[in-house]
Amino acid sequence: MNIRIVQKVKSLQWLQIIATLSGSLVKFSAGLMVGWASPSLPKLSSPESVPQLTPDEGFMVGNALNIGYCVAIPIVALTADIIGRRNGILLCAPTILLSWFLVAYVETFELLCLARFLGGIGTGYGKTVISLYTSEIATPEIRGALGAATSLMTRCGMLFIFSVGPYVSITLMALISSTFTLLMFVTFFWMPQSPYYLLQCGKVDEAQKSLELLRKKHNNIKEEFIKIQESIALKKxxxxxxxxxxxxxxxxxxxxxxxxxxxxxxxxxxxxxxxxxxxxxxxxxxxxxxxxxxxxxxxxxxxxxxxxxxxxxxxxxxxxxxxxxxxxxxxxxxxxxxxxxxxxxxxxxxxxxxxxxxxxxxxxxxxxxxxxxxxxxxxxxxxxxxxxxxxxxxxxxxxxxxxxxxxxxxxxxxxxxxxxxxxxxxxxxxxxxxxxxxxxxxxxxxxxxxxxxxxxxxxxxxxKKVKDIEPEEKDQKDQKQIVEVIKY
Incomplete structure (x- = not known):
C-alpha cells in the first residue's frame, strides 16, 4: 500500500520537485555568498593580495552582503506581486553574476564592497521569492519537504565553498560560483509561473493551465482551483x-x-x-x-x-x-x-x-x-x-x-x-x-x-477540525465563486 502511494506521489508531483530544486539554486548561490568570507578574507589580508585589506576593511567587506540583503527585502515587498515569483527569481540572476564578476577581477576595496553589496541584493531577493514560489506551487503533502529542501540548498552552497575555496584563487572561486547562477537561470526559465500569482493578475486561463501542468493527473484540480480563487482578494x-x-x-x-x-x-x-x-x-x-x-x-x-x-x-x-x-x-x-x-x-x-x-x-x-x-x-x-x-x-x-x-x-x-x-x-x-x-x-x-x-x-x-467543513457550506461557497468568475 505504501509503495503504491509513493509511486503515485512521484508520478504526480515531479514537476513541483524539479521547479523547486531549480529555483533553489538561488539559495545555493546565497550559501556561496555567505561562505565566501571564510576562505577569502585571510587571503585578502596577506601582503601579496591586491587589494590588501585591513581587519576593519575585511569586516566591512563581509557585512556588505548583509546590507545588500536588507535593501533587497523592501524591494521584494514592492515588486513580488508586480513582476511575479518566477520572473523575480530570473531577474536576480544578472545581479548575482555581476557580483561574482566584480569579486573575480576588481582590485580596490571600494569595488569589492560594491560587489558584495550587489550579491546581497541579488541573493536576498531570490531566496525570499523562492519561498513564496514553493509554497504556492506545492501540494500540502510535499510542501513541507520542498520548503526544507530549499533551506538545505543554502547549507550545500556553504559546504561547497568551504571545501573548495581554501584551495583555489579568489578569481577562480568566483568564476566557479557564477556557473551555478547560470545553471539556475537556464533551468528555471522553463518552469511554470505560480497559479496564485496568475490569478491575482486576473489571468484565469493561464492560471488554470499552470495548475494543470503542476498537478498533471491530479483528480481535484477543479476543486483546488476554486479554493485558490477564494483565497485571492482584489489588488490593493x-x-x-x-x-x-x-x-x-x-x-x-x-x-x-x-x-x-x-x-x-x-x-x-x-x-x-x-x-x-x-x-x-x-x-x-x-x-x-x-x-x-x-x-x-x-x-x-x-x-x-x-x-x-x-x-x-x-x-x-x-x-x-x-x-x-x-x-x-x-x-x-x-x-x-x-x-x-x-x-x-x-x-x-x-x-x-x-x-x-x-x-x-x-x-x-x-x-x-x-x-x-x-x-x-x-x-x-x-x-x-x-x-x-x-x-x-x-x-x-x-x-x-x-x-x-x-x-x-x-x-x-x-x-x-x-x-x-x-x-x-x-x-x-x-x-x-x-x-x-x-x-x-x-x-x-x-x-x-x-x-x-x-x-x-x-x-x-x-x-482535523479545520478539514471537517460542512459539505453544504463548501458547495455554497463554490457556487458563489463560480458565479463571480463568470461575471468577471
Missing part, C-alpha cells in the same frame, strides 16, 4: 496591504508567530556560534584544523536537513520544532556548565570531548527544526495578497536579529563563555514554551485551511 495598494496584515486578526496572529520563531532561530545562538566556531573548537582542545571543523559542521547540518525533509510531513512542524528546541537547550546548557567549570579552574582534561560532541548535537538539533521549519511556516500562514510583505518583514527581522545576537555573544564571551551559552540555552527553552502553546500545526493542510484555522476563535483548534 501597499498601504491597504499593510493595514490588512496588521489589523486582520488571523494575519496579525501569523505575523507574531513568525516573528517570534525568527527571534528563537537567532537567539538560539547559531549565527554567533558559526562565526566563532574555530575559537570554540580550540577551547575544546581538538587538534582538527579549522577548515576541517567548518566542513564537518556543515556536513552535520546538511545530513540533519535531510532528516527534516524526510520527516517534516510525517511528524508535523510543531513536534519537530519542540524536539529541536529541547535538544538545543540541553546541548547549550551542557556547554555553559563545561565552560563555567573551566572558569573555576577545574581539571577538565579528560572531558575535552564534551564541547565537541555538544556542538555536533547542537547543529543536528538546529537543522531538524528551528533552523529550517520557521521558513516553511512563514510561507504557509499568510494569504496570497499579504504573503510577500509578511515574508519581507520576517527577513528584515532575521537580518537585524543576526547583528544583535552576534554583538551579545561578543559582549558575554568577553566575561565568560558560560554566560553566552547559558543565555542562549534559556532563550531556546523559552522558545520551546512559546512553540508548544502558540504555534499551530499545519501538516497536510491547504493554505486556505490554515487561514481558517488562524481565523478560529479557539486558539487550540485541532487541524
Amino acid at each position: 495598494p501597499m498601504k491597504e496591504i499593510f493595514k490588512k496584515l496588521l489589523c486582520v486578526p488571523s494575519n496579525r496572529k501569523g505575523l507574531i508567530i513568525v516573528f517570534v520563531l525568527f527571534v528563537i532561530d537567532q537567539f538560539s545562538g547559531m549565527s554567533a556560534i558559526i562565526m566563532y566556531s574555530q575559537t570554540i573548537f580550540e577551547r575544546a582542545g581538538t587538534k582538527i584544523p579549522a577548515e576541517i571543523c567548518s566542513i564537518v559542521t556543515l556536513v552535520i547540518q546538511i545530513l540533519s536537513s535531510c532528516l527534516c525533509i524526510i520527516y517534516v510531513d510525517r511528524f508535523g512542524r510543531r513536534p519537530m520544532l519542540i524536539v529541536s528546541g529541547l535538544g538545543m537547550a540541553f546541548t547549550l546548557a551542557t556547554l555553559s556548565v563545561y565552560f563555567y567549570l573551566d572558569f573555576l579552574n577545574y581539571d577538565l582534561s579528560a572531558l575535552t570531548v564534551i564541547p565537541l560532541m555538544s556542538l555536533v548535537f547542537y547543529h543536528m538539533f538546529f537543522m531538524i527544526g528551528i533552523g529550517s521549519l520557521p521558513f516553511i511556516i512563514q510561507s504557509e500562514l499568510f494569504p496570497t495578497d499579504v504573503k510577500a510583505l509578511a515574508i519581507s518583514l520576517g527577513g528584515l527581522l532575521l537580518a537585524v536579529s543576526t547583528v544583535i545576537v552576534t554583538k551579545i555573544f561578543q559582549v558575554l564571551t568577553s566575561y565568560d563563555e558560560s554566560a553566552a551559552f547559558g543565555f542562549f540555552s534559556i532563550c531556546t527553552f523559552l522558545g520551546v514554551i512559546f512553540i508548544t502553546c502558540f504555534v499551530p500545526e499545519t501538516k497536510g493542510l491547504s493554505l486556505e485551511d490554515i487561514q481558517k484555522m488562524l481565523c478560529s476563535d479557539n486558539d487550540d483548534v485541532d487541524s
Whole structure:
C-alpha cells in the first residue's frame, strides 16, 4: 500500500520537485555568498593580495552582503506581486553574476564592497521569492519537504565553498560560483509561473493551465482551483496591504508567530556560534584544523536537513520544532556548565570531548527544526495578497536579529563563555514554551485551511477540525465563486 502511494506521489508531483530544486539554486548561490568570507578574507589580508585589506576593511567587506540583503527585502515587498515569483527569481540572476564578476577581477576595496553589496541584493531577493514560489506551487503533502529542501540548498552552497575555496584563487572561486547562477537561470526559465500569482493578475486561463501542468493527473484540480480563487482578494495598494496584515486578526496572529520563531532561530545562538566556531573548537582542545571543523559542521547540518525533509510531513512542524528546541537547550546548557567549570579552574582534561560532541548535537538539533521549519511556516500562514510583505518583514527581522545576537555573544564571551551559552540555552527553552502553546500545526493542510484555522476563535483548534467543513457550506461557497468568475 505504501509503495503504491509513493509511486503515485512521484508520478504526480515531479514537476513541483524539479521547479523547486531549480529555483533553489538561488539559495545555493546565497550559501556561496555567505561562505565566501571564510576562505577569502585571510587571503585578502596577506601582503601579496591586491587589494590588501585591513581587519576593519575585511569586516566591512563581509557585512556588505548583509546590507545588500536588507535593501533587497523592501524591494521584494514592492515588486513580488508586480513582476511575479518566477520572473523575480530570473531577474536576480544578472545581479548575482555581476557580483561574482566584480569579486573575480576588481582590485580596490571600494569595488569589492560594491560587489558584495550587489550579491546581497541579488541573493536576498531570490531566496525570499523562492519561498513564496514553493509554497504556492506545492501540494500540502510535499510542501513541507520542498520548503526544507530549499533551506538545505543554502547549507550545500556553504559546504561547497568551504571545501573548495581554501584551495583555489579568489578569481577562480568566483568564476566557479557564477556557473551555478547560470545553471539556475537556464533551468528555471522553463518552469511554470505560480497559479496564485496568475490569478491575482486576473489571468484565469493561464492560471488554470499552470495548475494543470503542476498537478498533471491530479483528480481535484477543479476543486483546488476554486479554493485558490477564494483565497485571492482584489489588488490593493501597499498601504491597504499593510493595514490588512496588521489589523486582520488571523494575519496579525501569523505575523507574531513568525516573528517570534525568527527571534528563537537567532537567539538560539547559531549565527554567533558559526562565526566563532574555530575559537570554540580550540577551547575544546581538538587538534582538527579549522577548515576541517567548518566542513564537518556543515556536513552535520546538511545530513540533519535531510532528516527534516524526510520527516517534516510525517511528524508535523510543531513536534519537530519542540524536539529541536529541547535538544538545543540541553546541548547549550551542557556547554555553559563545561565552560563555567573551566572558569573555576577545574581539571577538565579528560572531558575535552564534551564541547565537541555538544556542538555536533547542537547543529543536528538546529537543522531538524528551528533552523529550517520557521521558513516553511512563514510561507504557509499568510494569504496570497499579504504573503510577500509578511515574508519581507520576517527577513528584515532575521537580518537585524543576526547583528544583535552576534554583538551579545561578543559582549558575554568577553566575561565568560558560560554566560553566552547559558543565555542562549534559556532563550531556546523559552522558545520551546512559546512553540508548544502558540504555534499551530499545519501538516497536510491547504493554505486556505490554515487561514481558517488562524481565523478560529479557539486558539487550540485541532487541524482535523479545520478539514471537517460542512459539505453544504463548501458547495455554497463554490457556487458563489463560480458565479463571480463568470461575471468577471
